[in-house]
Amino acid sequence: MSGAQERPLRADAARNRARLLDVATEVFTTRGVGVPTEEIARAAGVGVGTLFRHFPTKEALLEAVMVRRLETMAARTVQLAAESEPAEAFFDCFRLLIDQSVGKSDFVQALAAGGVDVHSALQEPSMAIQAQLGELLTGAQQAGAVRPDLGLPELLALLAGTSKAMEQLKADPAARERIFEVVFQGLRPC
Amino acid sequence: MSGAQERPLRADAARNRARLLDVATEVFTTRGVGVPTEEIARAAGVGVGTLFRHFPTKEALLEAVMVRRLETMAARTVQLAAESEPAEAFFDCFRLLIDQSVGKSDFVQALAAGGVDVHSALQEPSMAIQAQLGELLTGAQQAGAVRPDLGLPELLALLAGTSKAMEQLKADPAARERIFEVVFQGLRPC
Amino acid sequence: MSGAQERPLRADAARNRARLLDVATEVFTTRGVGVPTEEIARAAGVGVGTLFRHFPTKEALLEAVMVRRLETMAARTVQLAAESEPAEAFFDCFRLLIDQSVGKSDFVQALAAGGVDVHSALQEPSMAIQAQLGELLTGAQQAGAVRPDLGLPELLALLAGTSKAMEQLKADPAARERIFEVVFQGLRPC
């Protein structure tokens, strides 16, 4: 269902690939996309050659990082959606996506794959979450827990915005909670 | 108040500086910070040498761009604050700052100069707006128009977040208005 | 007639450009196209940056080198053609082109720009020589000094081939002369 594995991939190769992905996620997130490939490779304990064997381009690496994040998000979203009442599920999911992406608001933004120039590789996982979110939104609206005039685009924008807001309050959990209160109260029908 | 002008600056030099600043604002905003200095210089109709005479560093140029934006924002904020009732002034000002920064959420974020690594040059204008916003916030809270548990940091974070959200809805003014409704309703006391 | 000079080009810049062209010609010719750009720059007494300012690509440099050779050839060809009788002019010109390109048979081959993938920049100068050679050939044929069944393509091929042959006899002028005798005798009508 998730595309044929090109090949089983040798044990060590798989480990390297995973480490590269982990390191790249960490590095891109904390220090931006400007970090040299060589540094990422070194941090992963491999040579540049290995990095480029697994990801033919720096951009391909970035893409893979985002795809993985998106897929993780999608998985948890699905899980949550199945476990609770529509309204509760909606708000829990909102929280989840935000918590998932503290310090990574770009990832949440990448989620809005409706845009034109978004890399095709991101389209699929992004669409998957969007579909989920769409259902959750509708459910919550039918349950009367969310303003009925909001659409999916507004929801995505609010997710990106809330994530951005949270970034500035990393150090203050109480303040973050207040942001949630503001947004959630704003989402409710007048 | 904004630092002594080193020297009166010849007429043409001043014109060049202004053009450089305008062009840089436009270019950085629309195409990102990655644009080569030479291109900015050319677009401003001067040589690179001239650019570096006015701004010793590319980063200094970027800083100058942001300072100017911040100063503009501060001026309008002051004006607005003086013209209206506390509560109205607060919401108008929120709107203003967001509208000012569509497609430029980084500028709004720069506004949160309380952060550690923010360039010192941004501190002063940022502090100025923050002071204004602080007063507006307090005023609106005393008027009972805004939740009393919110502090300046939360407000700044919400501004940055809302700006980010708006970026994704550039093309849809009605949706943007709905975002305002959500945020404003969320800001009101329960 | 040869395209508008983009700009007069500062004295030192022109000198650098010329030196780069000279060095590149020498280096590409004696050691092949694989020589690193940095080495060429160093040999010309400039930094890599300067090389790439003048020639945006390594390939562009190579192209420029060949264009210049071709233009030199064309100029001398025109001169020769004007000075002598058709038959004599034809053979003198053949000799000239070969002597011009000892150790550089690739240049002579580049002359055959009829090929498809030849860089467009080479087309013009190549065509110019081809036109000249065509006239010389026809003249010599009408004078009865060259087999009438030969066309321009064959002439170009023979030039490339003779040049290649000469490369192997660099050290032996007498042997080279014998090659000329063979080729020239072969060119004459049965």
Place this chain on the structure above:
Amino acid sequence: MSGAQERPLRADAARNRARLLDVATEVFTTRGVGVPTEEIARAAGVGVGTLFRHFPTKEALLEAVMVRRLETMAARTVQLAAESEPAEAFFDCFRLLIDQSVGKSDFVQALAAGGVDVHSALQEPSMAIQAQLGELLTGAQQAGAVRPDLGLPELLALLAGTSKAMEQLKADPAARERIFEVVFQGLRPC
């Protein structure tokens, strides 16, 4: 005669070696020496490791390719020389060598192993053909079919040159034939 086989070589190993050689010949000839080793290996259906087991260096592979060509040429030359009259044998052999090397003028040039920097491995087969050609040349000269003032070096140079000339006329057999006529007529005593 051509060096002791290190070991009998297992059947599959021998097959791999042969395939590698075939593929490399094809690839080097049609696309140049710049083609990555890995690609050659893949085209031969083996891993890079295998390639490097058989040929310790890319250059060694290239050498082996040329040695094989040279040996083939030598064999056919011997055969031809034995079958015909001296003069006819000489011209037939010239033709043969050229036809053998259309699009591969480098191979014919490698034949001139008298040069200094030629790899030692090429020396032996090259010398073999040279000896053959020397005899054919002398024979043809004694038969009065070839100018007596030509030596082996000139013959080798003419072979290389003619091959180069033919490369440019790949598409036009009639023109190629005319080149032969020119060269052969040039070779005949005045």
Place this chain on the structure above:
DNA sequence: CATGAATGAGCCTTCATTCAT
């Protein structure tokens, strides 16, 4: 023996910054 993942030196190219004109 075969495989192909790993390595890392080296290449081309860009761009912020300096400095001669």
Place this chain on the structure above:
DNA sequence: AATGAATGAAGGCTCATTCAT
């Protein structure tokens, strides 16, 4: 003061070669 040519440190990427599986 302005200009734009020159500089050279990096950066992304390739590929011959090695070595663990």
